[in-house]
Amino acid sequence: MRLFFDIVYWDFVREIRRRSAFYNMVLFGLLVLFVINLGLDPLFQLVKARAADDFLRVLDQRVGAVVFWVAVVFTGTVGLGQSLAVEREGGSLTGVLLAPIDVGIFYLGKVFATWAYVVLMEVLLLGAYAFLFHFDRPEAILGTLAALATFSLGYVAIGTIIAGMTSALRGGGEVLLRILLFPLIVPLIHMSLHLPAATLGVDVYAGTGGPPPPLSMYLWTVGAIDVIYLTTGYLVFPAIFRE
Amino acid sequence: MPLQLHNAISWVLVLLTLAAVGFWLPANVVDEKGLPAIGGASYLIFFFHFPSAVNCLNFFMFAGVLAGIDLWRGQKDPRGELRTVAAVEVGVVACAVTLVTGSIWAKAAWNVFWEFRDSRLMTVAIMELTYLGYLALRASAEESATRARFSAVFAVIAAINVPIVYYSIKIWGRVLHPMPSADLFGATEMKVTQWFGALAFLVLYIALWRIRCRIAWARRECDRIDARLVEAGV
Numbered sequence: 448m449r450l451f452f453d454i455v456y457w458d459f460v461r462e463i464r465r466r467s468a469f470y471n472m473v474l475f476g477l478l479v480l481f482v483i484n485l486g487l488d489p490l491f492q493l494v495k496a497r498a499a500d501d502f503l504r505v506l507d508q509r510v511g512a513v514v515f516w517v518a519v520v521f522t523g524t525v526g527l528g529q530s531l532a533v534e535r536e537g538g539s540l541t542g543v544l545l546a547p548i549d550v551g552i553f554y555l556g557k558v559f560a561t562w563a564y565v566v567l568m569e570v571l572l573l574g575a576y577a578f579l580f581h582f583d584r585p586e587a588i589l590g591t592l593a594a595l596a597t598f599s600l601g602y603v604a605i606g607t608i609i610a611g612m613t614s615a616l617r618g619g620g621e622v623l624l625r626i627l628l629f630p631l632i633v634p635l636i637h638m639s640l641h642l643p644a645a646t647l648g649v650d651v652y653a654g655t656g657g658p659p660p661p662l663s664m665y666l667w668t669v670g671a672i673d674v675i676y677l678t679t680g681y682l683v684f685p686a687i688f689r690e
Numbered sequence: 691m692p693l694q695l696h697n698a699i700s701w702v703l704v705l706l707t708l709a710a711v712g713f714w715l716p717a718n719v720v721d722e723k724g725l726p727a728i729g730g731a732s733y734l735i736f737f738f739h740f741p742s743a744v745n746c747l748n749f750f751m752f753a754g755v756l757a758g759i760d761l762w763r764g765q766k767d768p769r770g771e772l773r774t775v776a777a778v779e780v781g782v783v784a785c786a787v788t789l790v791t792g793s794i795w796a797k798a799a800w801n802v803f804w805e806f807r808d809s810r811l812m813t814v815a816i817m818e819l820t821y822l823g824y825l826a827l828r829a830s831a832e833e834s835a836t837r838a839r840f841s842a843v844f845a846v847i848a849a850i851n852v853p854i855v856y857y858s859i860k861i862w863g864r865v866l867h868p869m870p871s872a873d874l875f876g877a878t879e880m881k882v883t884q885w886f887g888a889l890a891f892l893v894l895y896i897a898l899w900r901i902r903c904r905i906a907w908a909r910r911e912c913d914r915i916d917a918r919l920v921e922a923g924v
Contacts, residue, residue: 608847612840616830623823623830627844630820631851633812634858672854679850683843686761 450548454556459563461533468529469564476522476572480579483514509653511580512646516639518572519595520602523565524628527606528621530561531614544688554607554684558677562603569595576647587648590662594645597669598635604676605631611687635672638665693900700897703890710883711737732798737883739791741891742784743814747852749781749895750817754849757842768910769903771838774845775828776902778821780895785818816855820848 462468487510494503534540543553573591576582609627613620643650644662652659711734718730753774760770792811793803805811824844831837 605847608843612827612843615836615840617832620830623826626826627820627823630816630823631847633816634851634854638858668858672858675850675854679847683761683846686839686843689764689839 451552451556451559454553455559455563458557458560462526462530462560462564465533468526469568471529472522472525472565472568473571475525476518476568477575479518479521480514480572480575483517484579487514507580508647508649509651511576512649512651513640515572515576515580515647516636518576519569520629520632520636522568522572523599523602523606524625526561526565526568527603527610527628528614528624530557530607531610535614540688550685550688551681554611554680555677558600558604558607558680561607562600565599565603566596569599582647584648587644590644591647593662594639594642594665594669597666597673598639598645601635601669601673601676602632604673604680608680608684608687611684615687635669638669693897693904696893696900697897700890700894703886703893707737707741707883707887707890710879710886714879715883730798732795735791735795737887738891739788739795740884741887741889742787742791744888745891745895746781746784746788746814746817747856748892749777749784749899750821750852751849753777753781753845754852757845757849761842761846765838765842768838769907771842772906772910773903774842776899776906778824778845779902780899782818782821782825783898784891784895785814785821788814789818813856817852820851820855824848 491503491507494506531540534543544550570592573588573595606624606628609624609631613624613627616623639645640651641659642662642665643659645665650659715734715737717734719733756770756774756777760767760774763770765771789811792814796805796811797803824841827844828837828841831840
């Protein structure tokens with residue numbers, strides 16, 4: 448247990464001190480928010496000319512919530528891509544693998560350290576979103592944070608396994624990381640977008656079916672998926688480095 | 691069972707399914723109001739669409755089990771890896787057949803080839819993308835031992851994810867398309883053809899899997915002999 452907490456602490460501190468990965472993530476997230484909105488602007492202009500202001504506001508909120516989640520998902524891959532690359536480049540991974548420790552514990556430590564700074568990045572991105580999108584639903588913040596934290600654990604759990612493989616490939620496998628990761632996390636994204644508490648208090652799918660699920664159902668379901676991913680990762684991660 | 695006999699039996703079973711679709715099933719299905727339901731005669735494609743859908747799930751799960759066993763045994767037998775890859779390849783083909791036949795039916799029934807908001811279409815498309823990613827991962831790893839390890843790990847994760855994708859979208863997807871209801875497909879001849887087709891295609895896909903395993907093994911042996919000849923300076 449001590450080993451686990453040591454790995455989490457040192458990995459998190461190192462990433463925060465190194466700053467480059469964290470800055471890259473935040474900058475990338477901001478760029479995603481800006482670029483997507485640049486593309487959506489003509490649509491809003493078109494709607495503005497033909498529809499009532501209320502309709503435009505609802506559309507703005509719904510699209511904004513989806514854009515936020517797109518930014519979260521894309522930005523997380525920047526951190527994941529660099530989480531094991533540092534160990535590989537510095538040669539410290541060989542030391543870890545030669546040390547008489549459980550590689551599964553090393554994996555769990557890595558996951559929780561990456562999870563901590565991915566959540567930190569998401570909080571900053573949420574701030575940027577609130578500023579840029581005239582966010583006026585403060586009561587939705589807690590639910591969104593809870594959903595983000597639960598989502599991110601599964602996302603990082605599966606992403607660390609994929610990053611462990613793709614970082615060993617020629618060229619760092621940055622593109623392959625996204626190709627392999629995104630289909631796997633679709634269920635998590637899908638569930639998040641169906642939950643108003645996770646989408647900043649906006650019911651993205653309003654009017655297309657039954658009532659939206661409650662936050663507790665989301666947390667239990669995604670929490671269960673997180674446990675499945677963490678257990679799978681703990682079991683298969685050592686196989687990635689088996690020579 | 692000898693492979694050639696297996697192959698012949700599988701094609702006979704598929705032809706029997708085709709015969710049932712052509713001569714036994716009604717050409718049109720009507721709803722309670724007497725109007726053509728689920729795209730009229732186009733519903734007949736369902737009897738090829740459904741067997742491929744069921745079997746792509748079977749083969750993806752089968753690949754995961756094979757990969758898990760291979761990892762557990764320490765990947766000492768190279769045939770373990772080849773069997774997993776062959777299972778994924780057959781699953782990808784079955785999934786592609788499912789998507790193509792589904793799109794054709796969708797065009798006839800709903801007047802569109804693709805509907806992004808449809809949860810079932812999305813499920814199958816995501817599975818196909820996941821396993822195309824598996825093939826991309828194999829193509830990117832240059833060293834054979836690395837390729838074997840990484841692809842086995844990914845096959846296990848992907849197989850675990852298949853039921854998660856399926857149930858999450860089924861439970862949480864609030865936009866469900868009008869799938870054929872039990873009333874429309876409740877007739878005995880339809881049920882029999884549906885499940886006979888699933889069995890026929892299972893036998894066919896297993897035959898394809900065996901063929902792919904043999905080809906992969908033969909290719910591996912050729913590469914090995916080739917490498918030895920190069921070493922010997924021939």
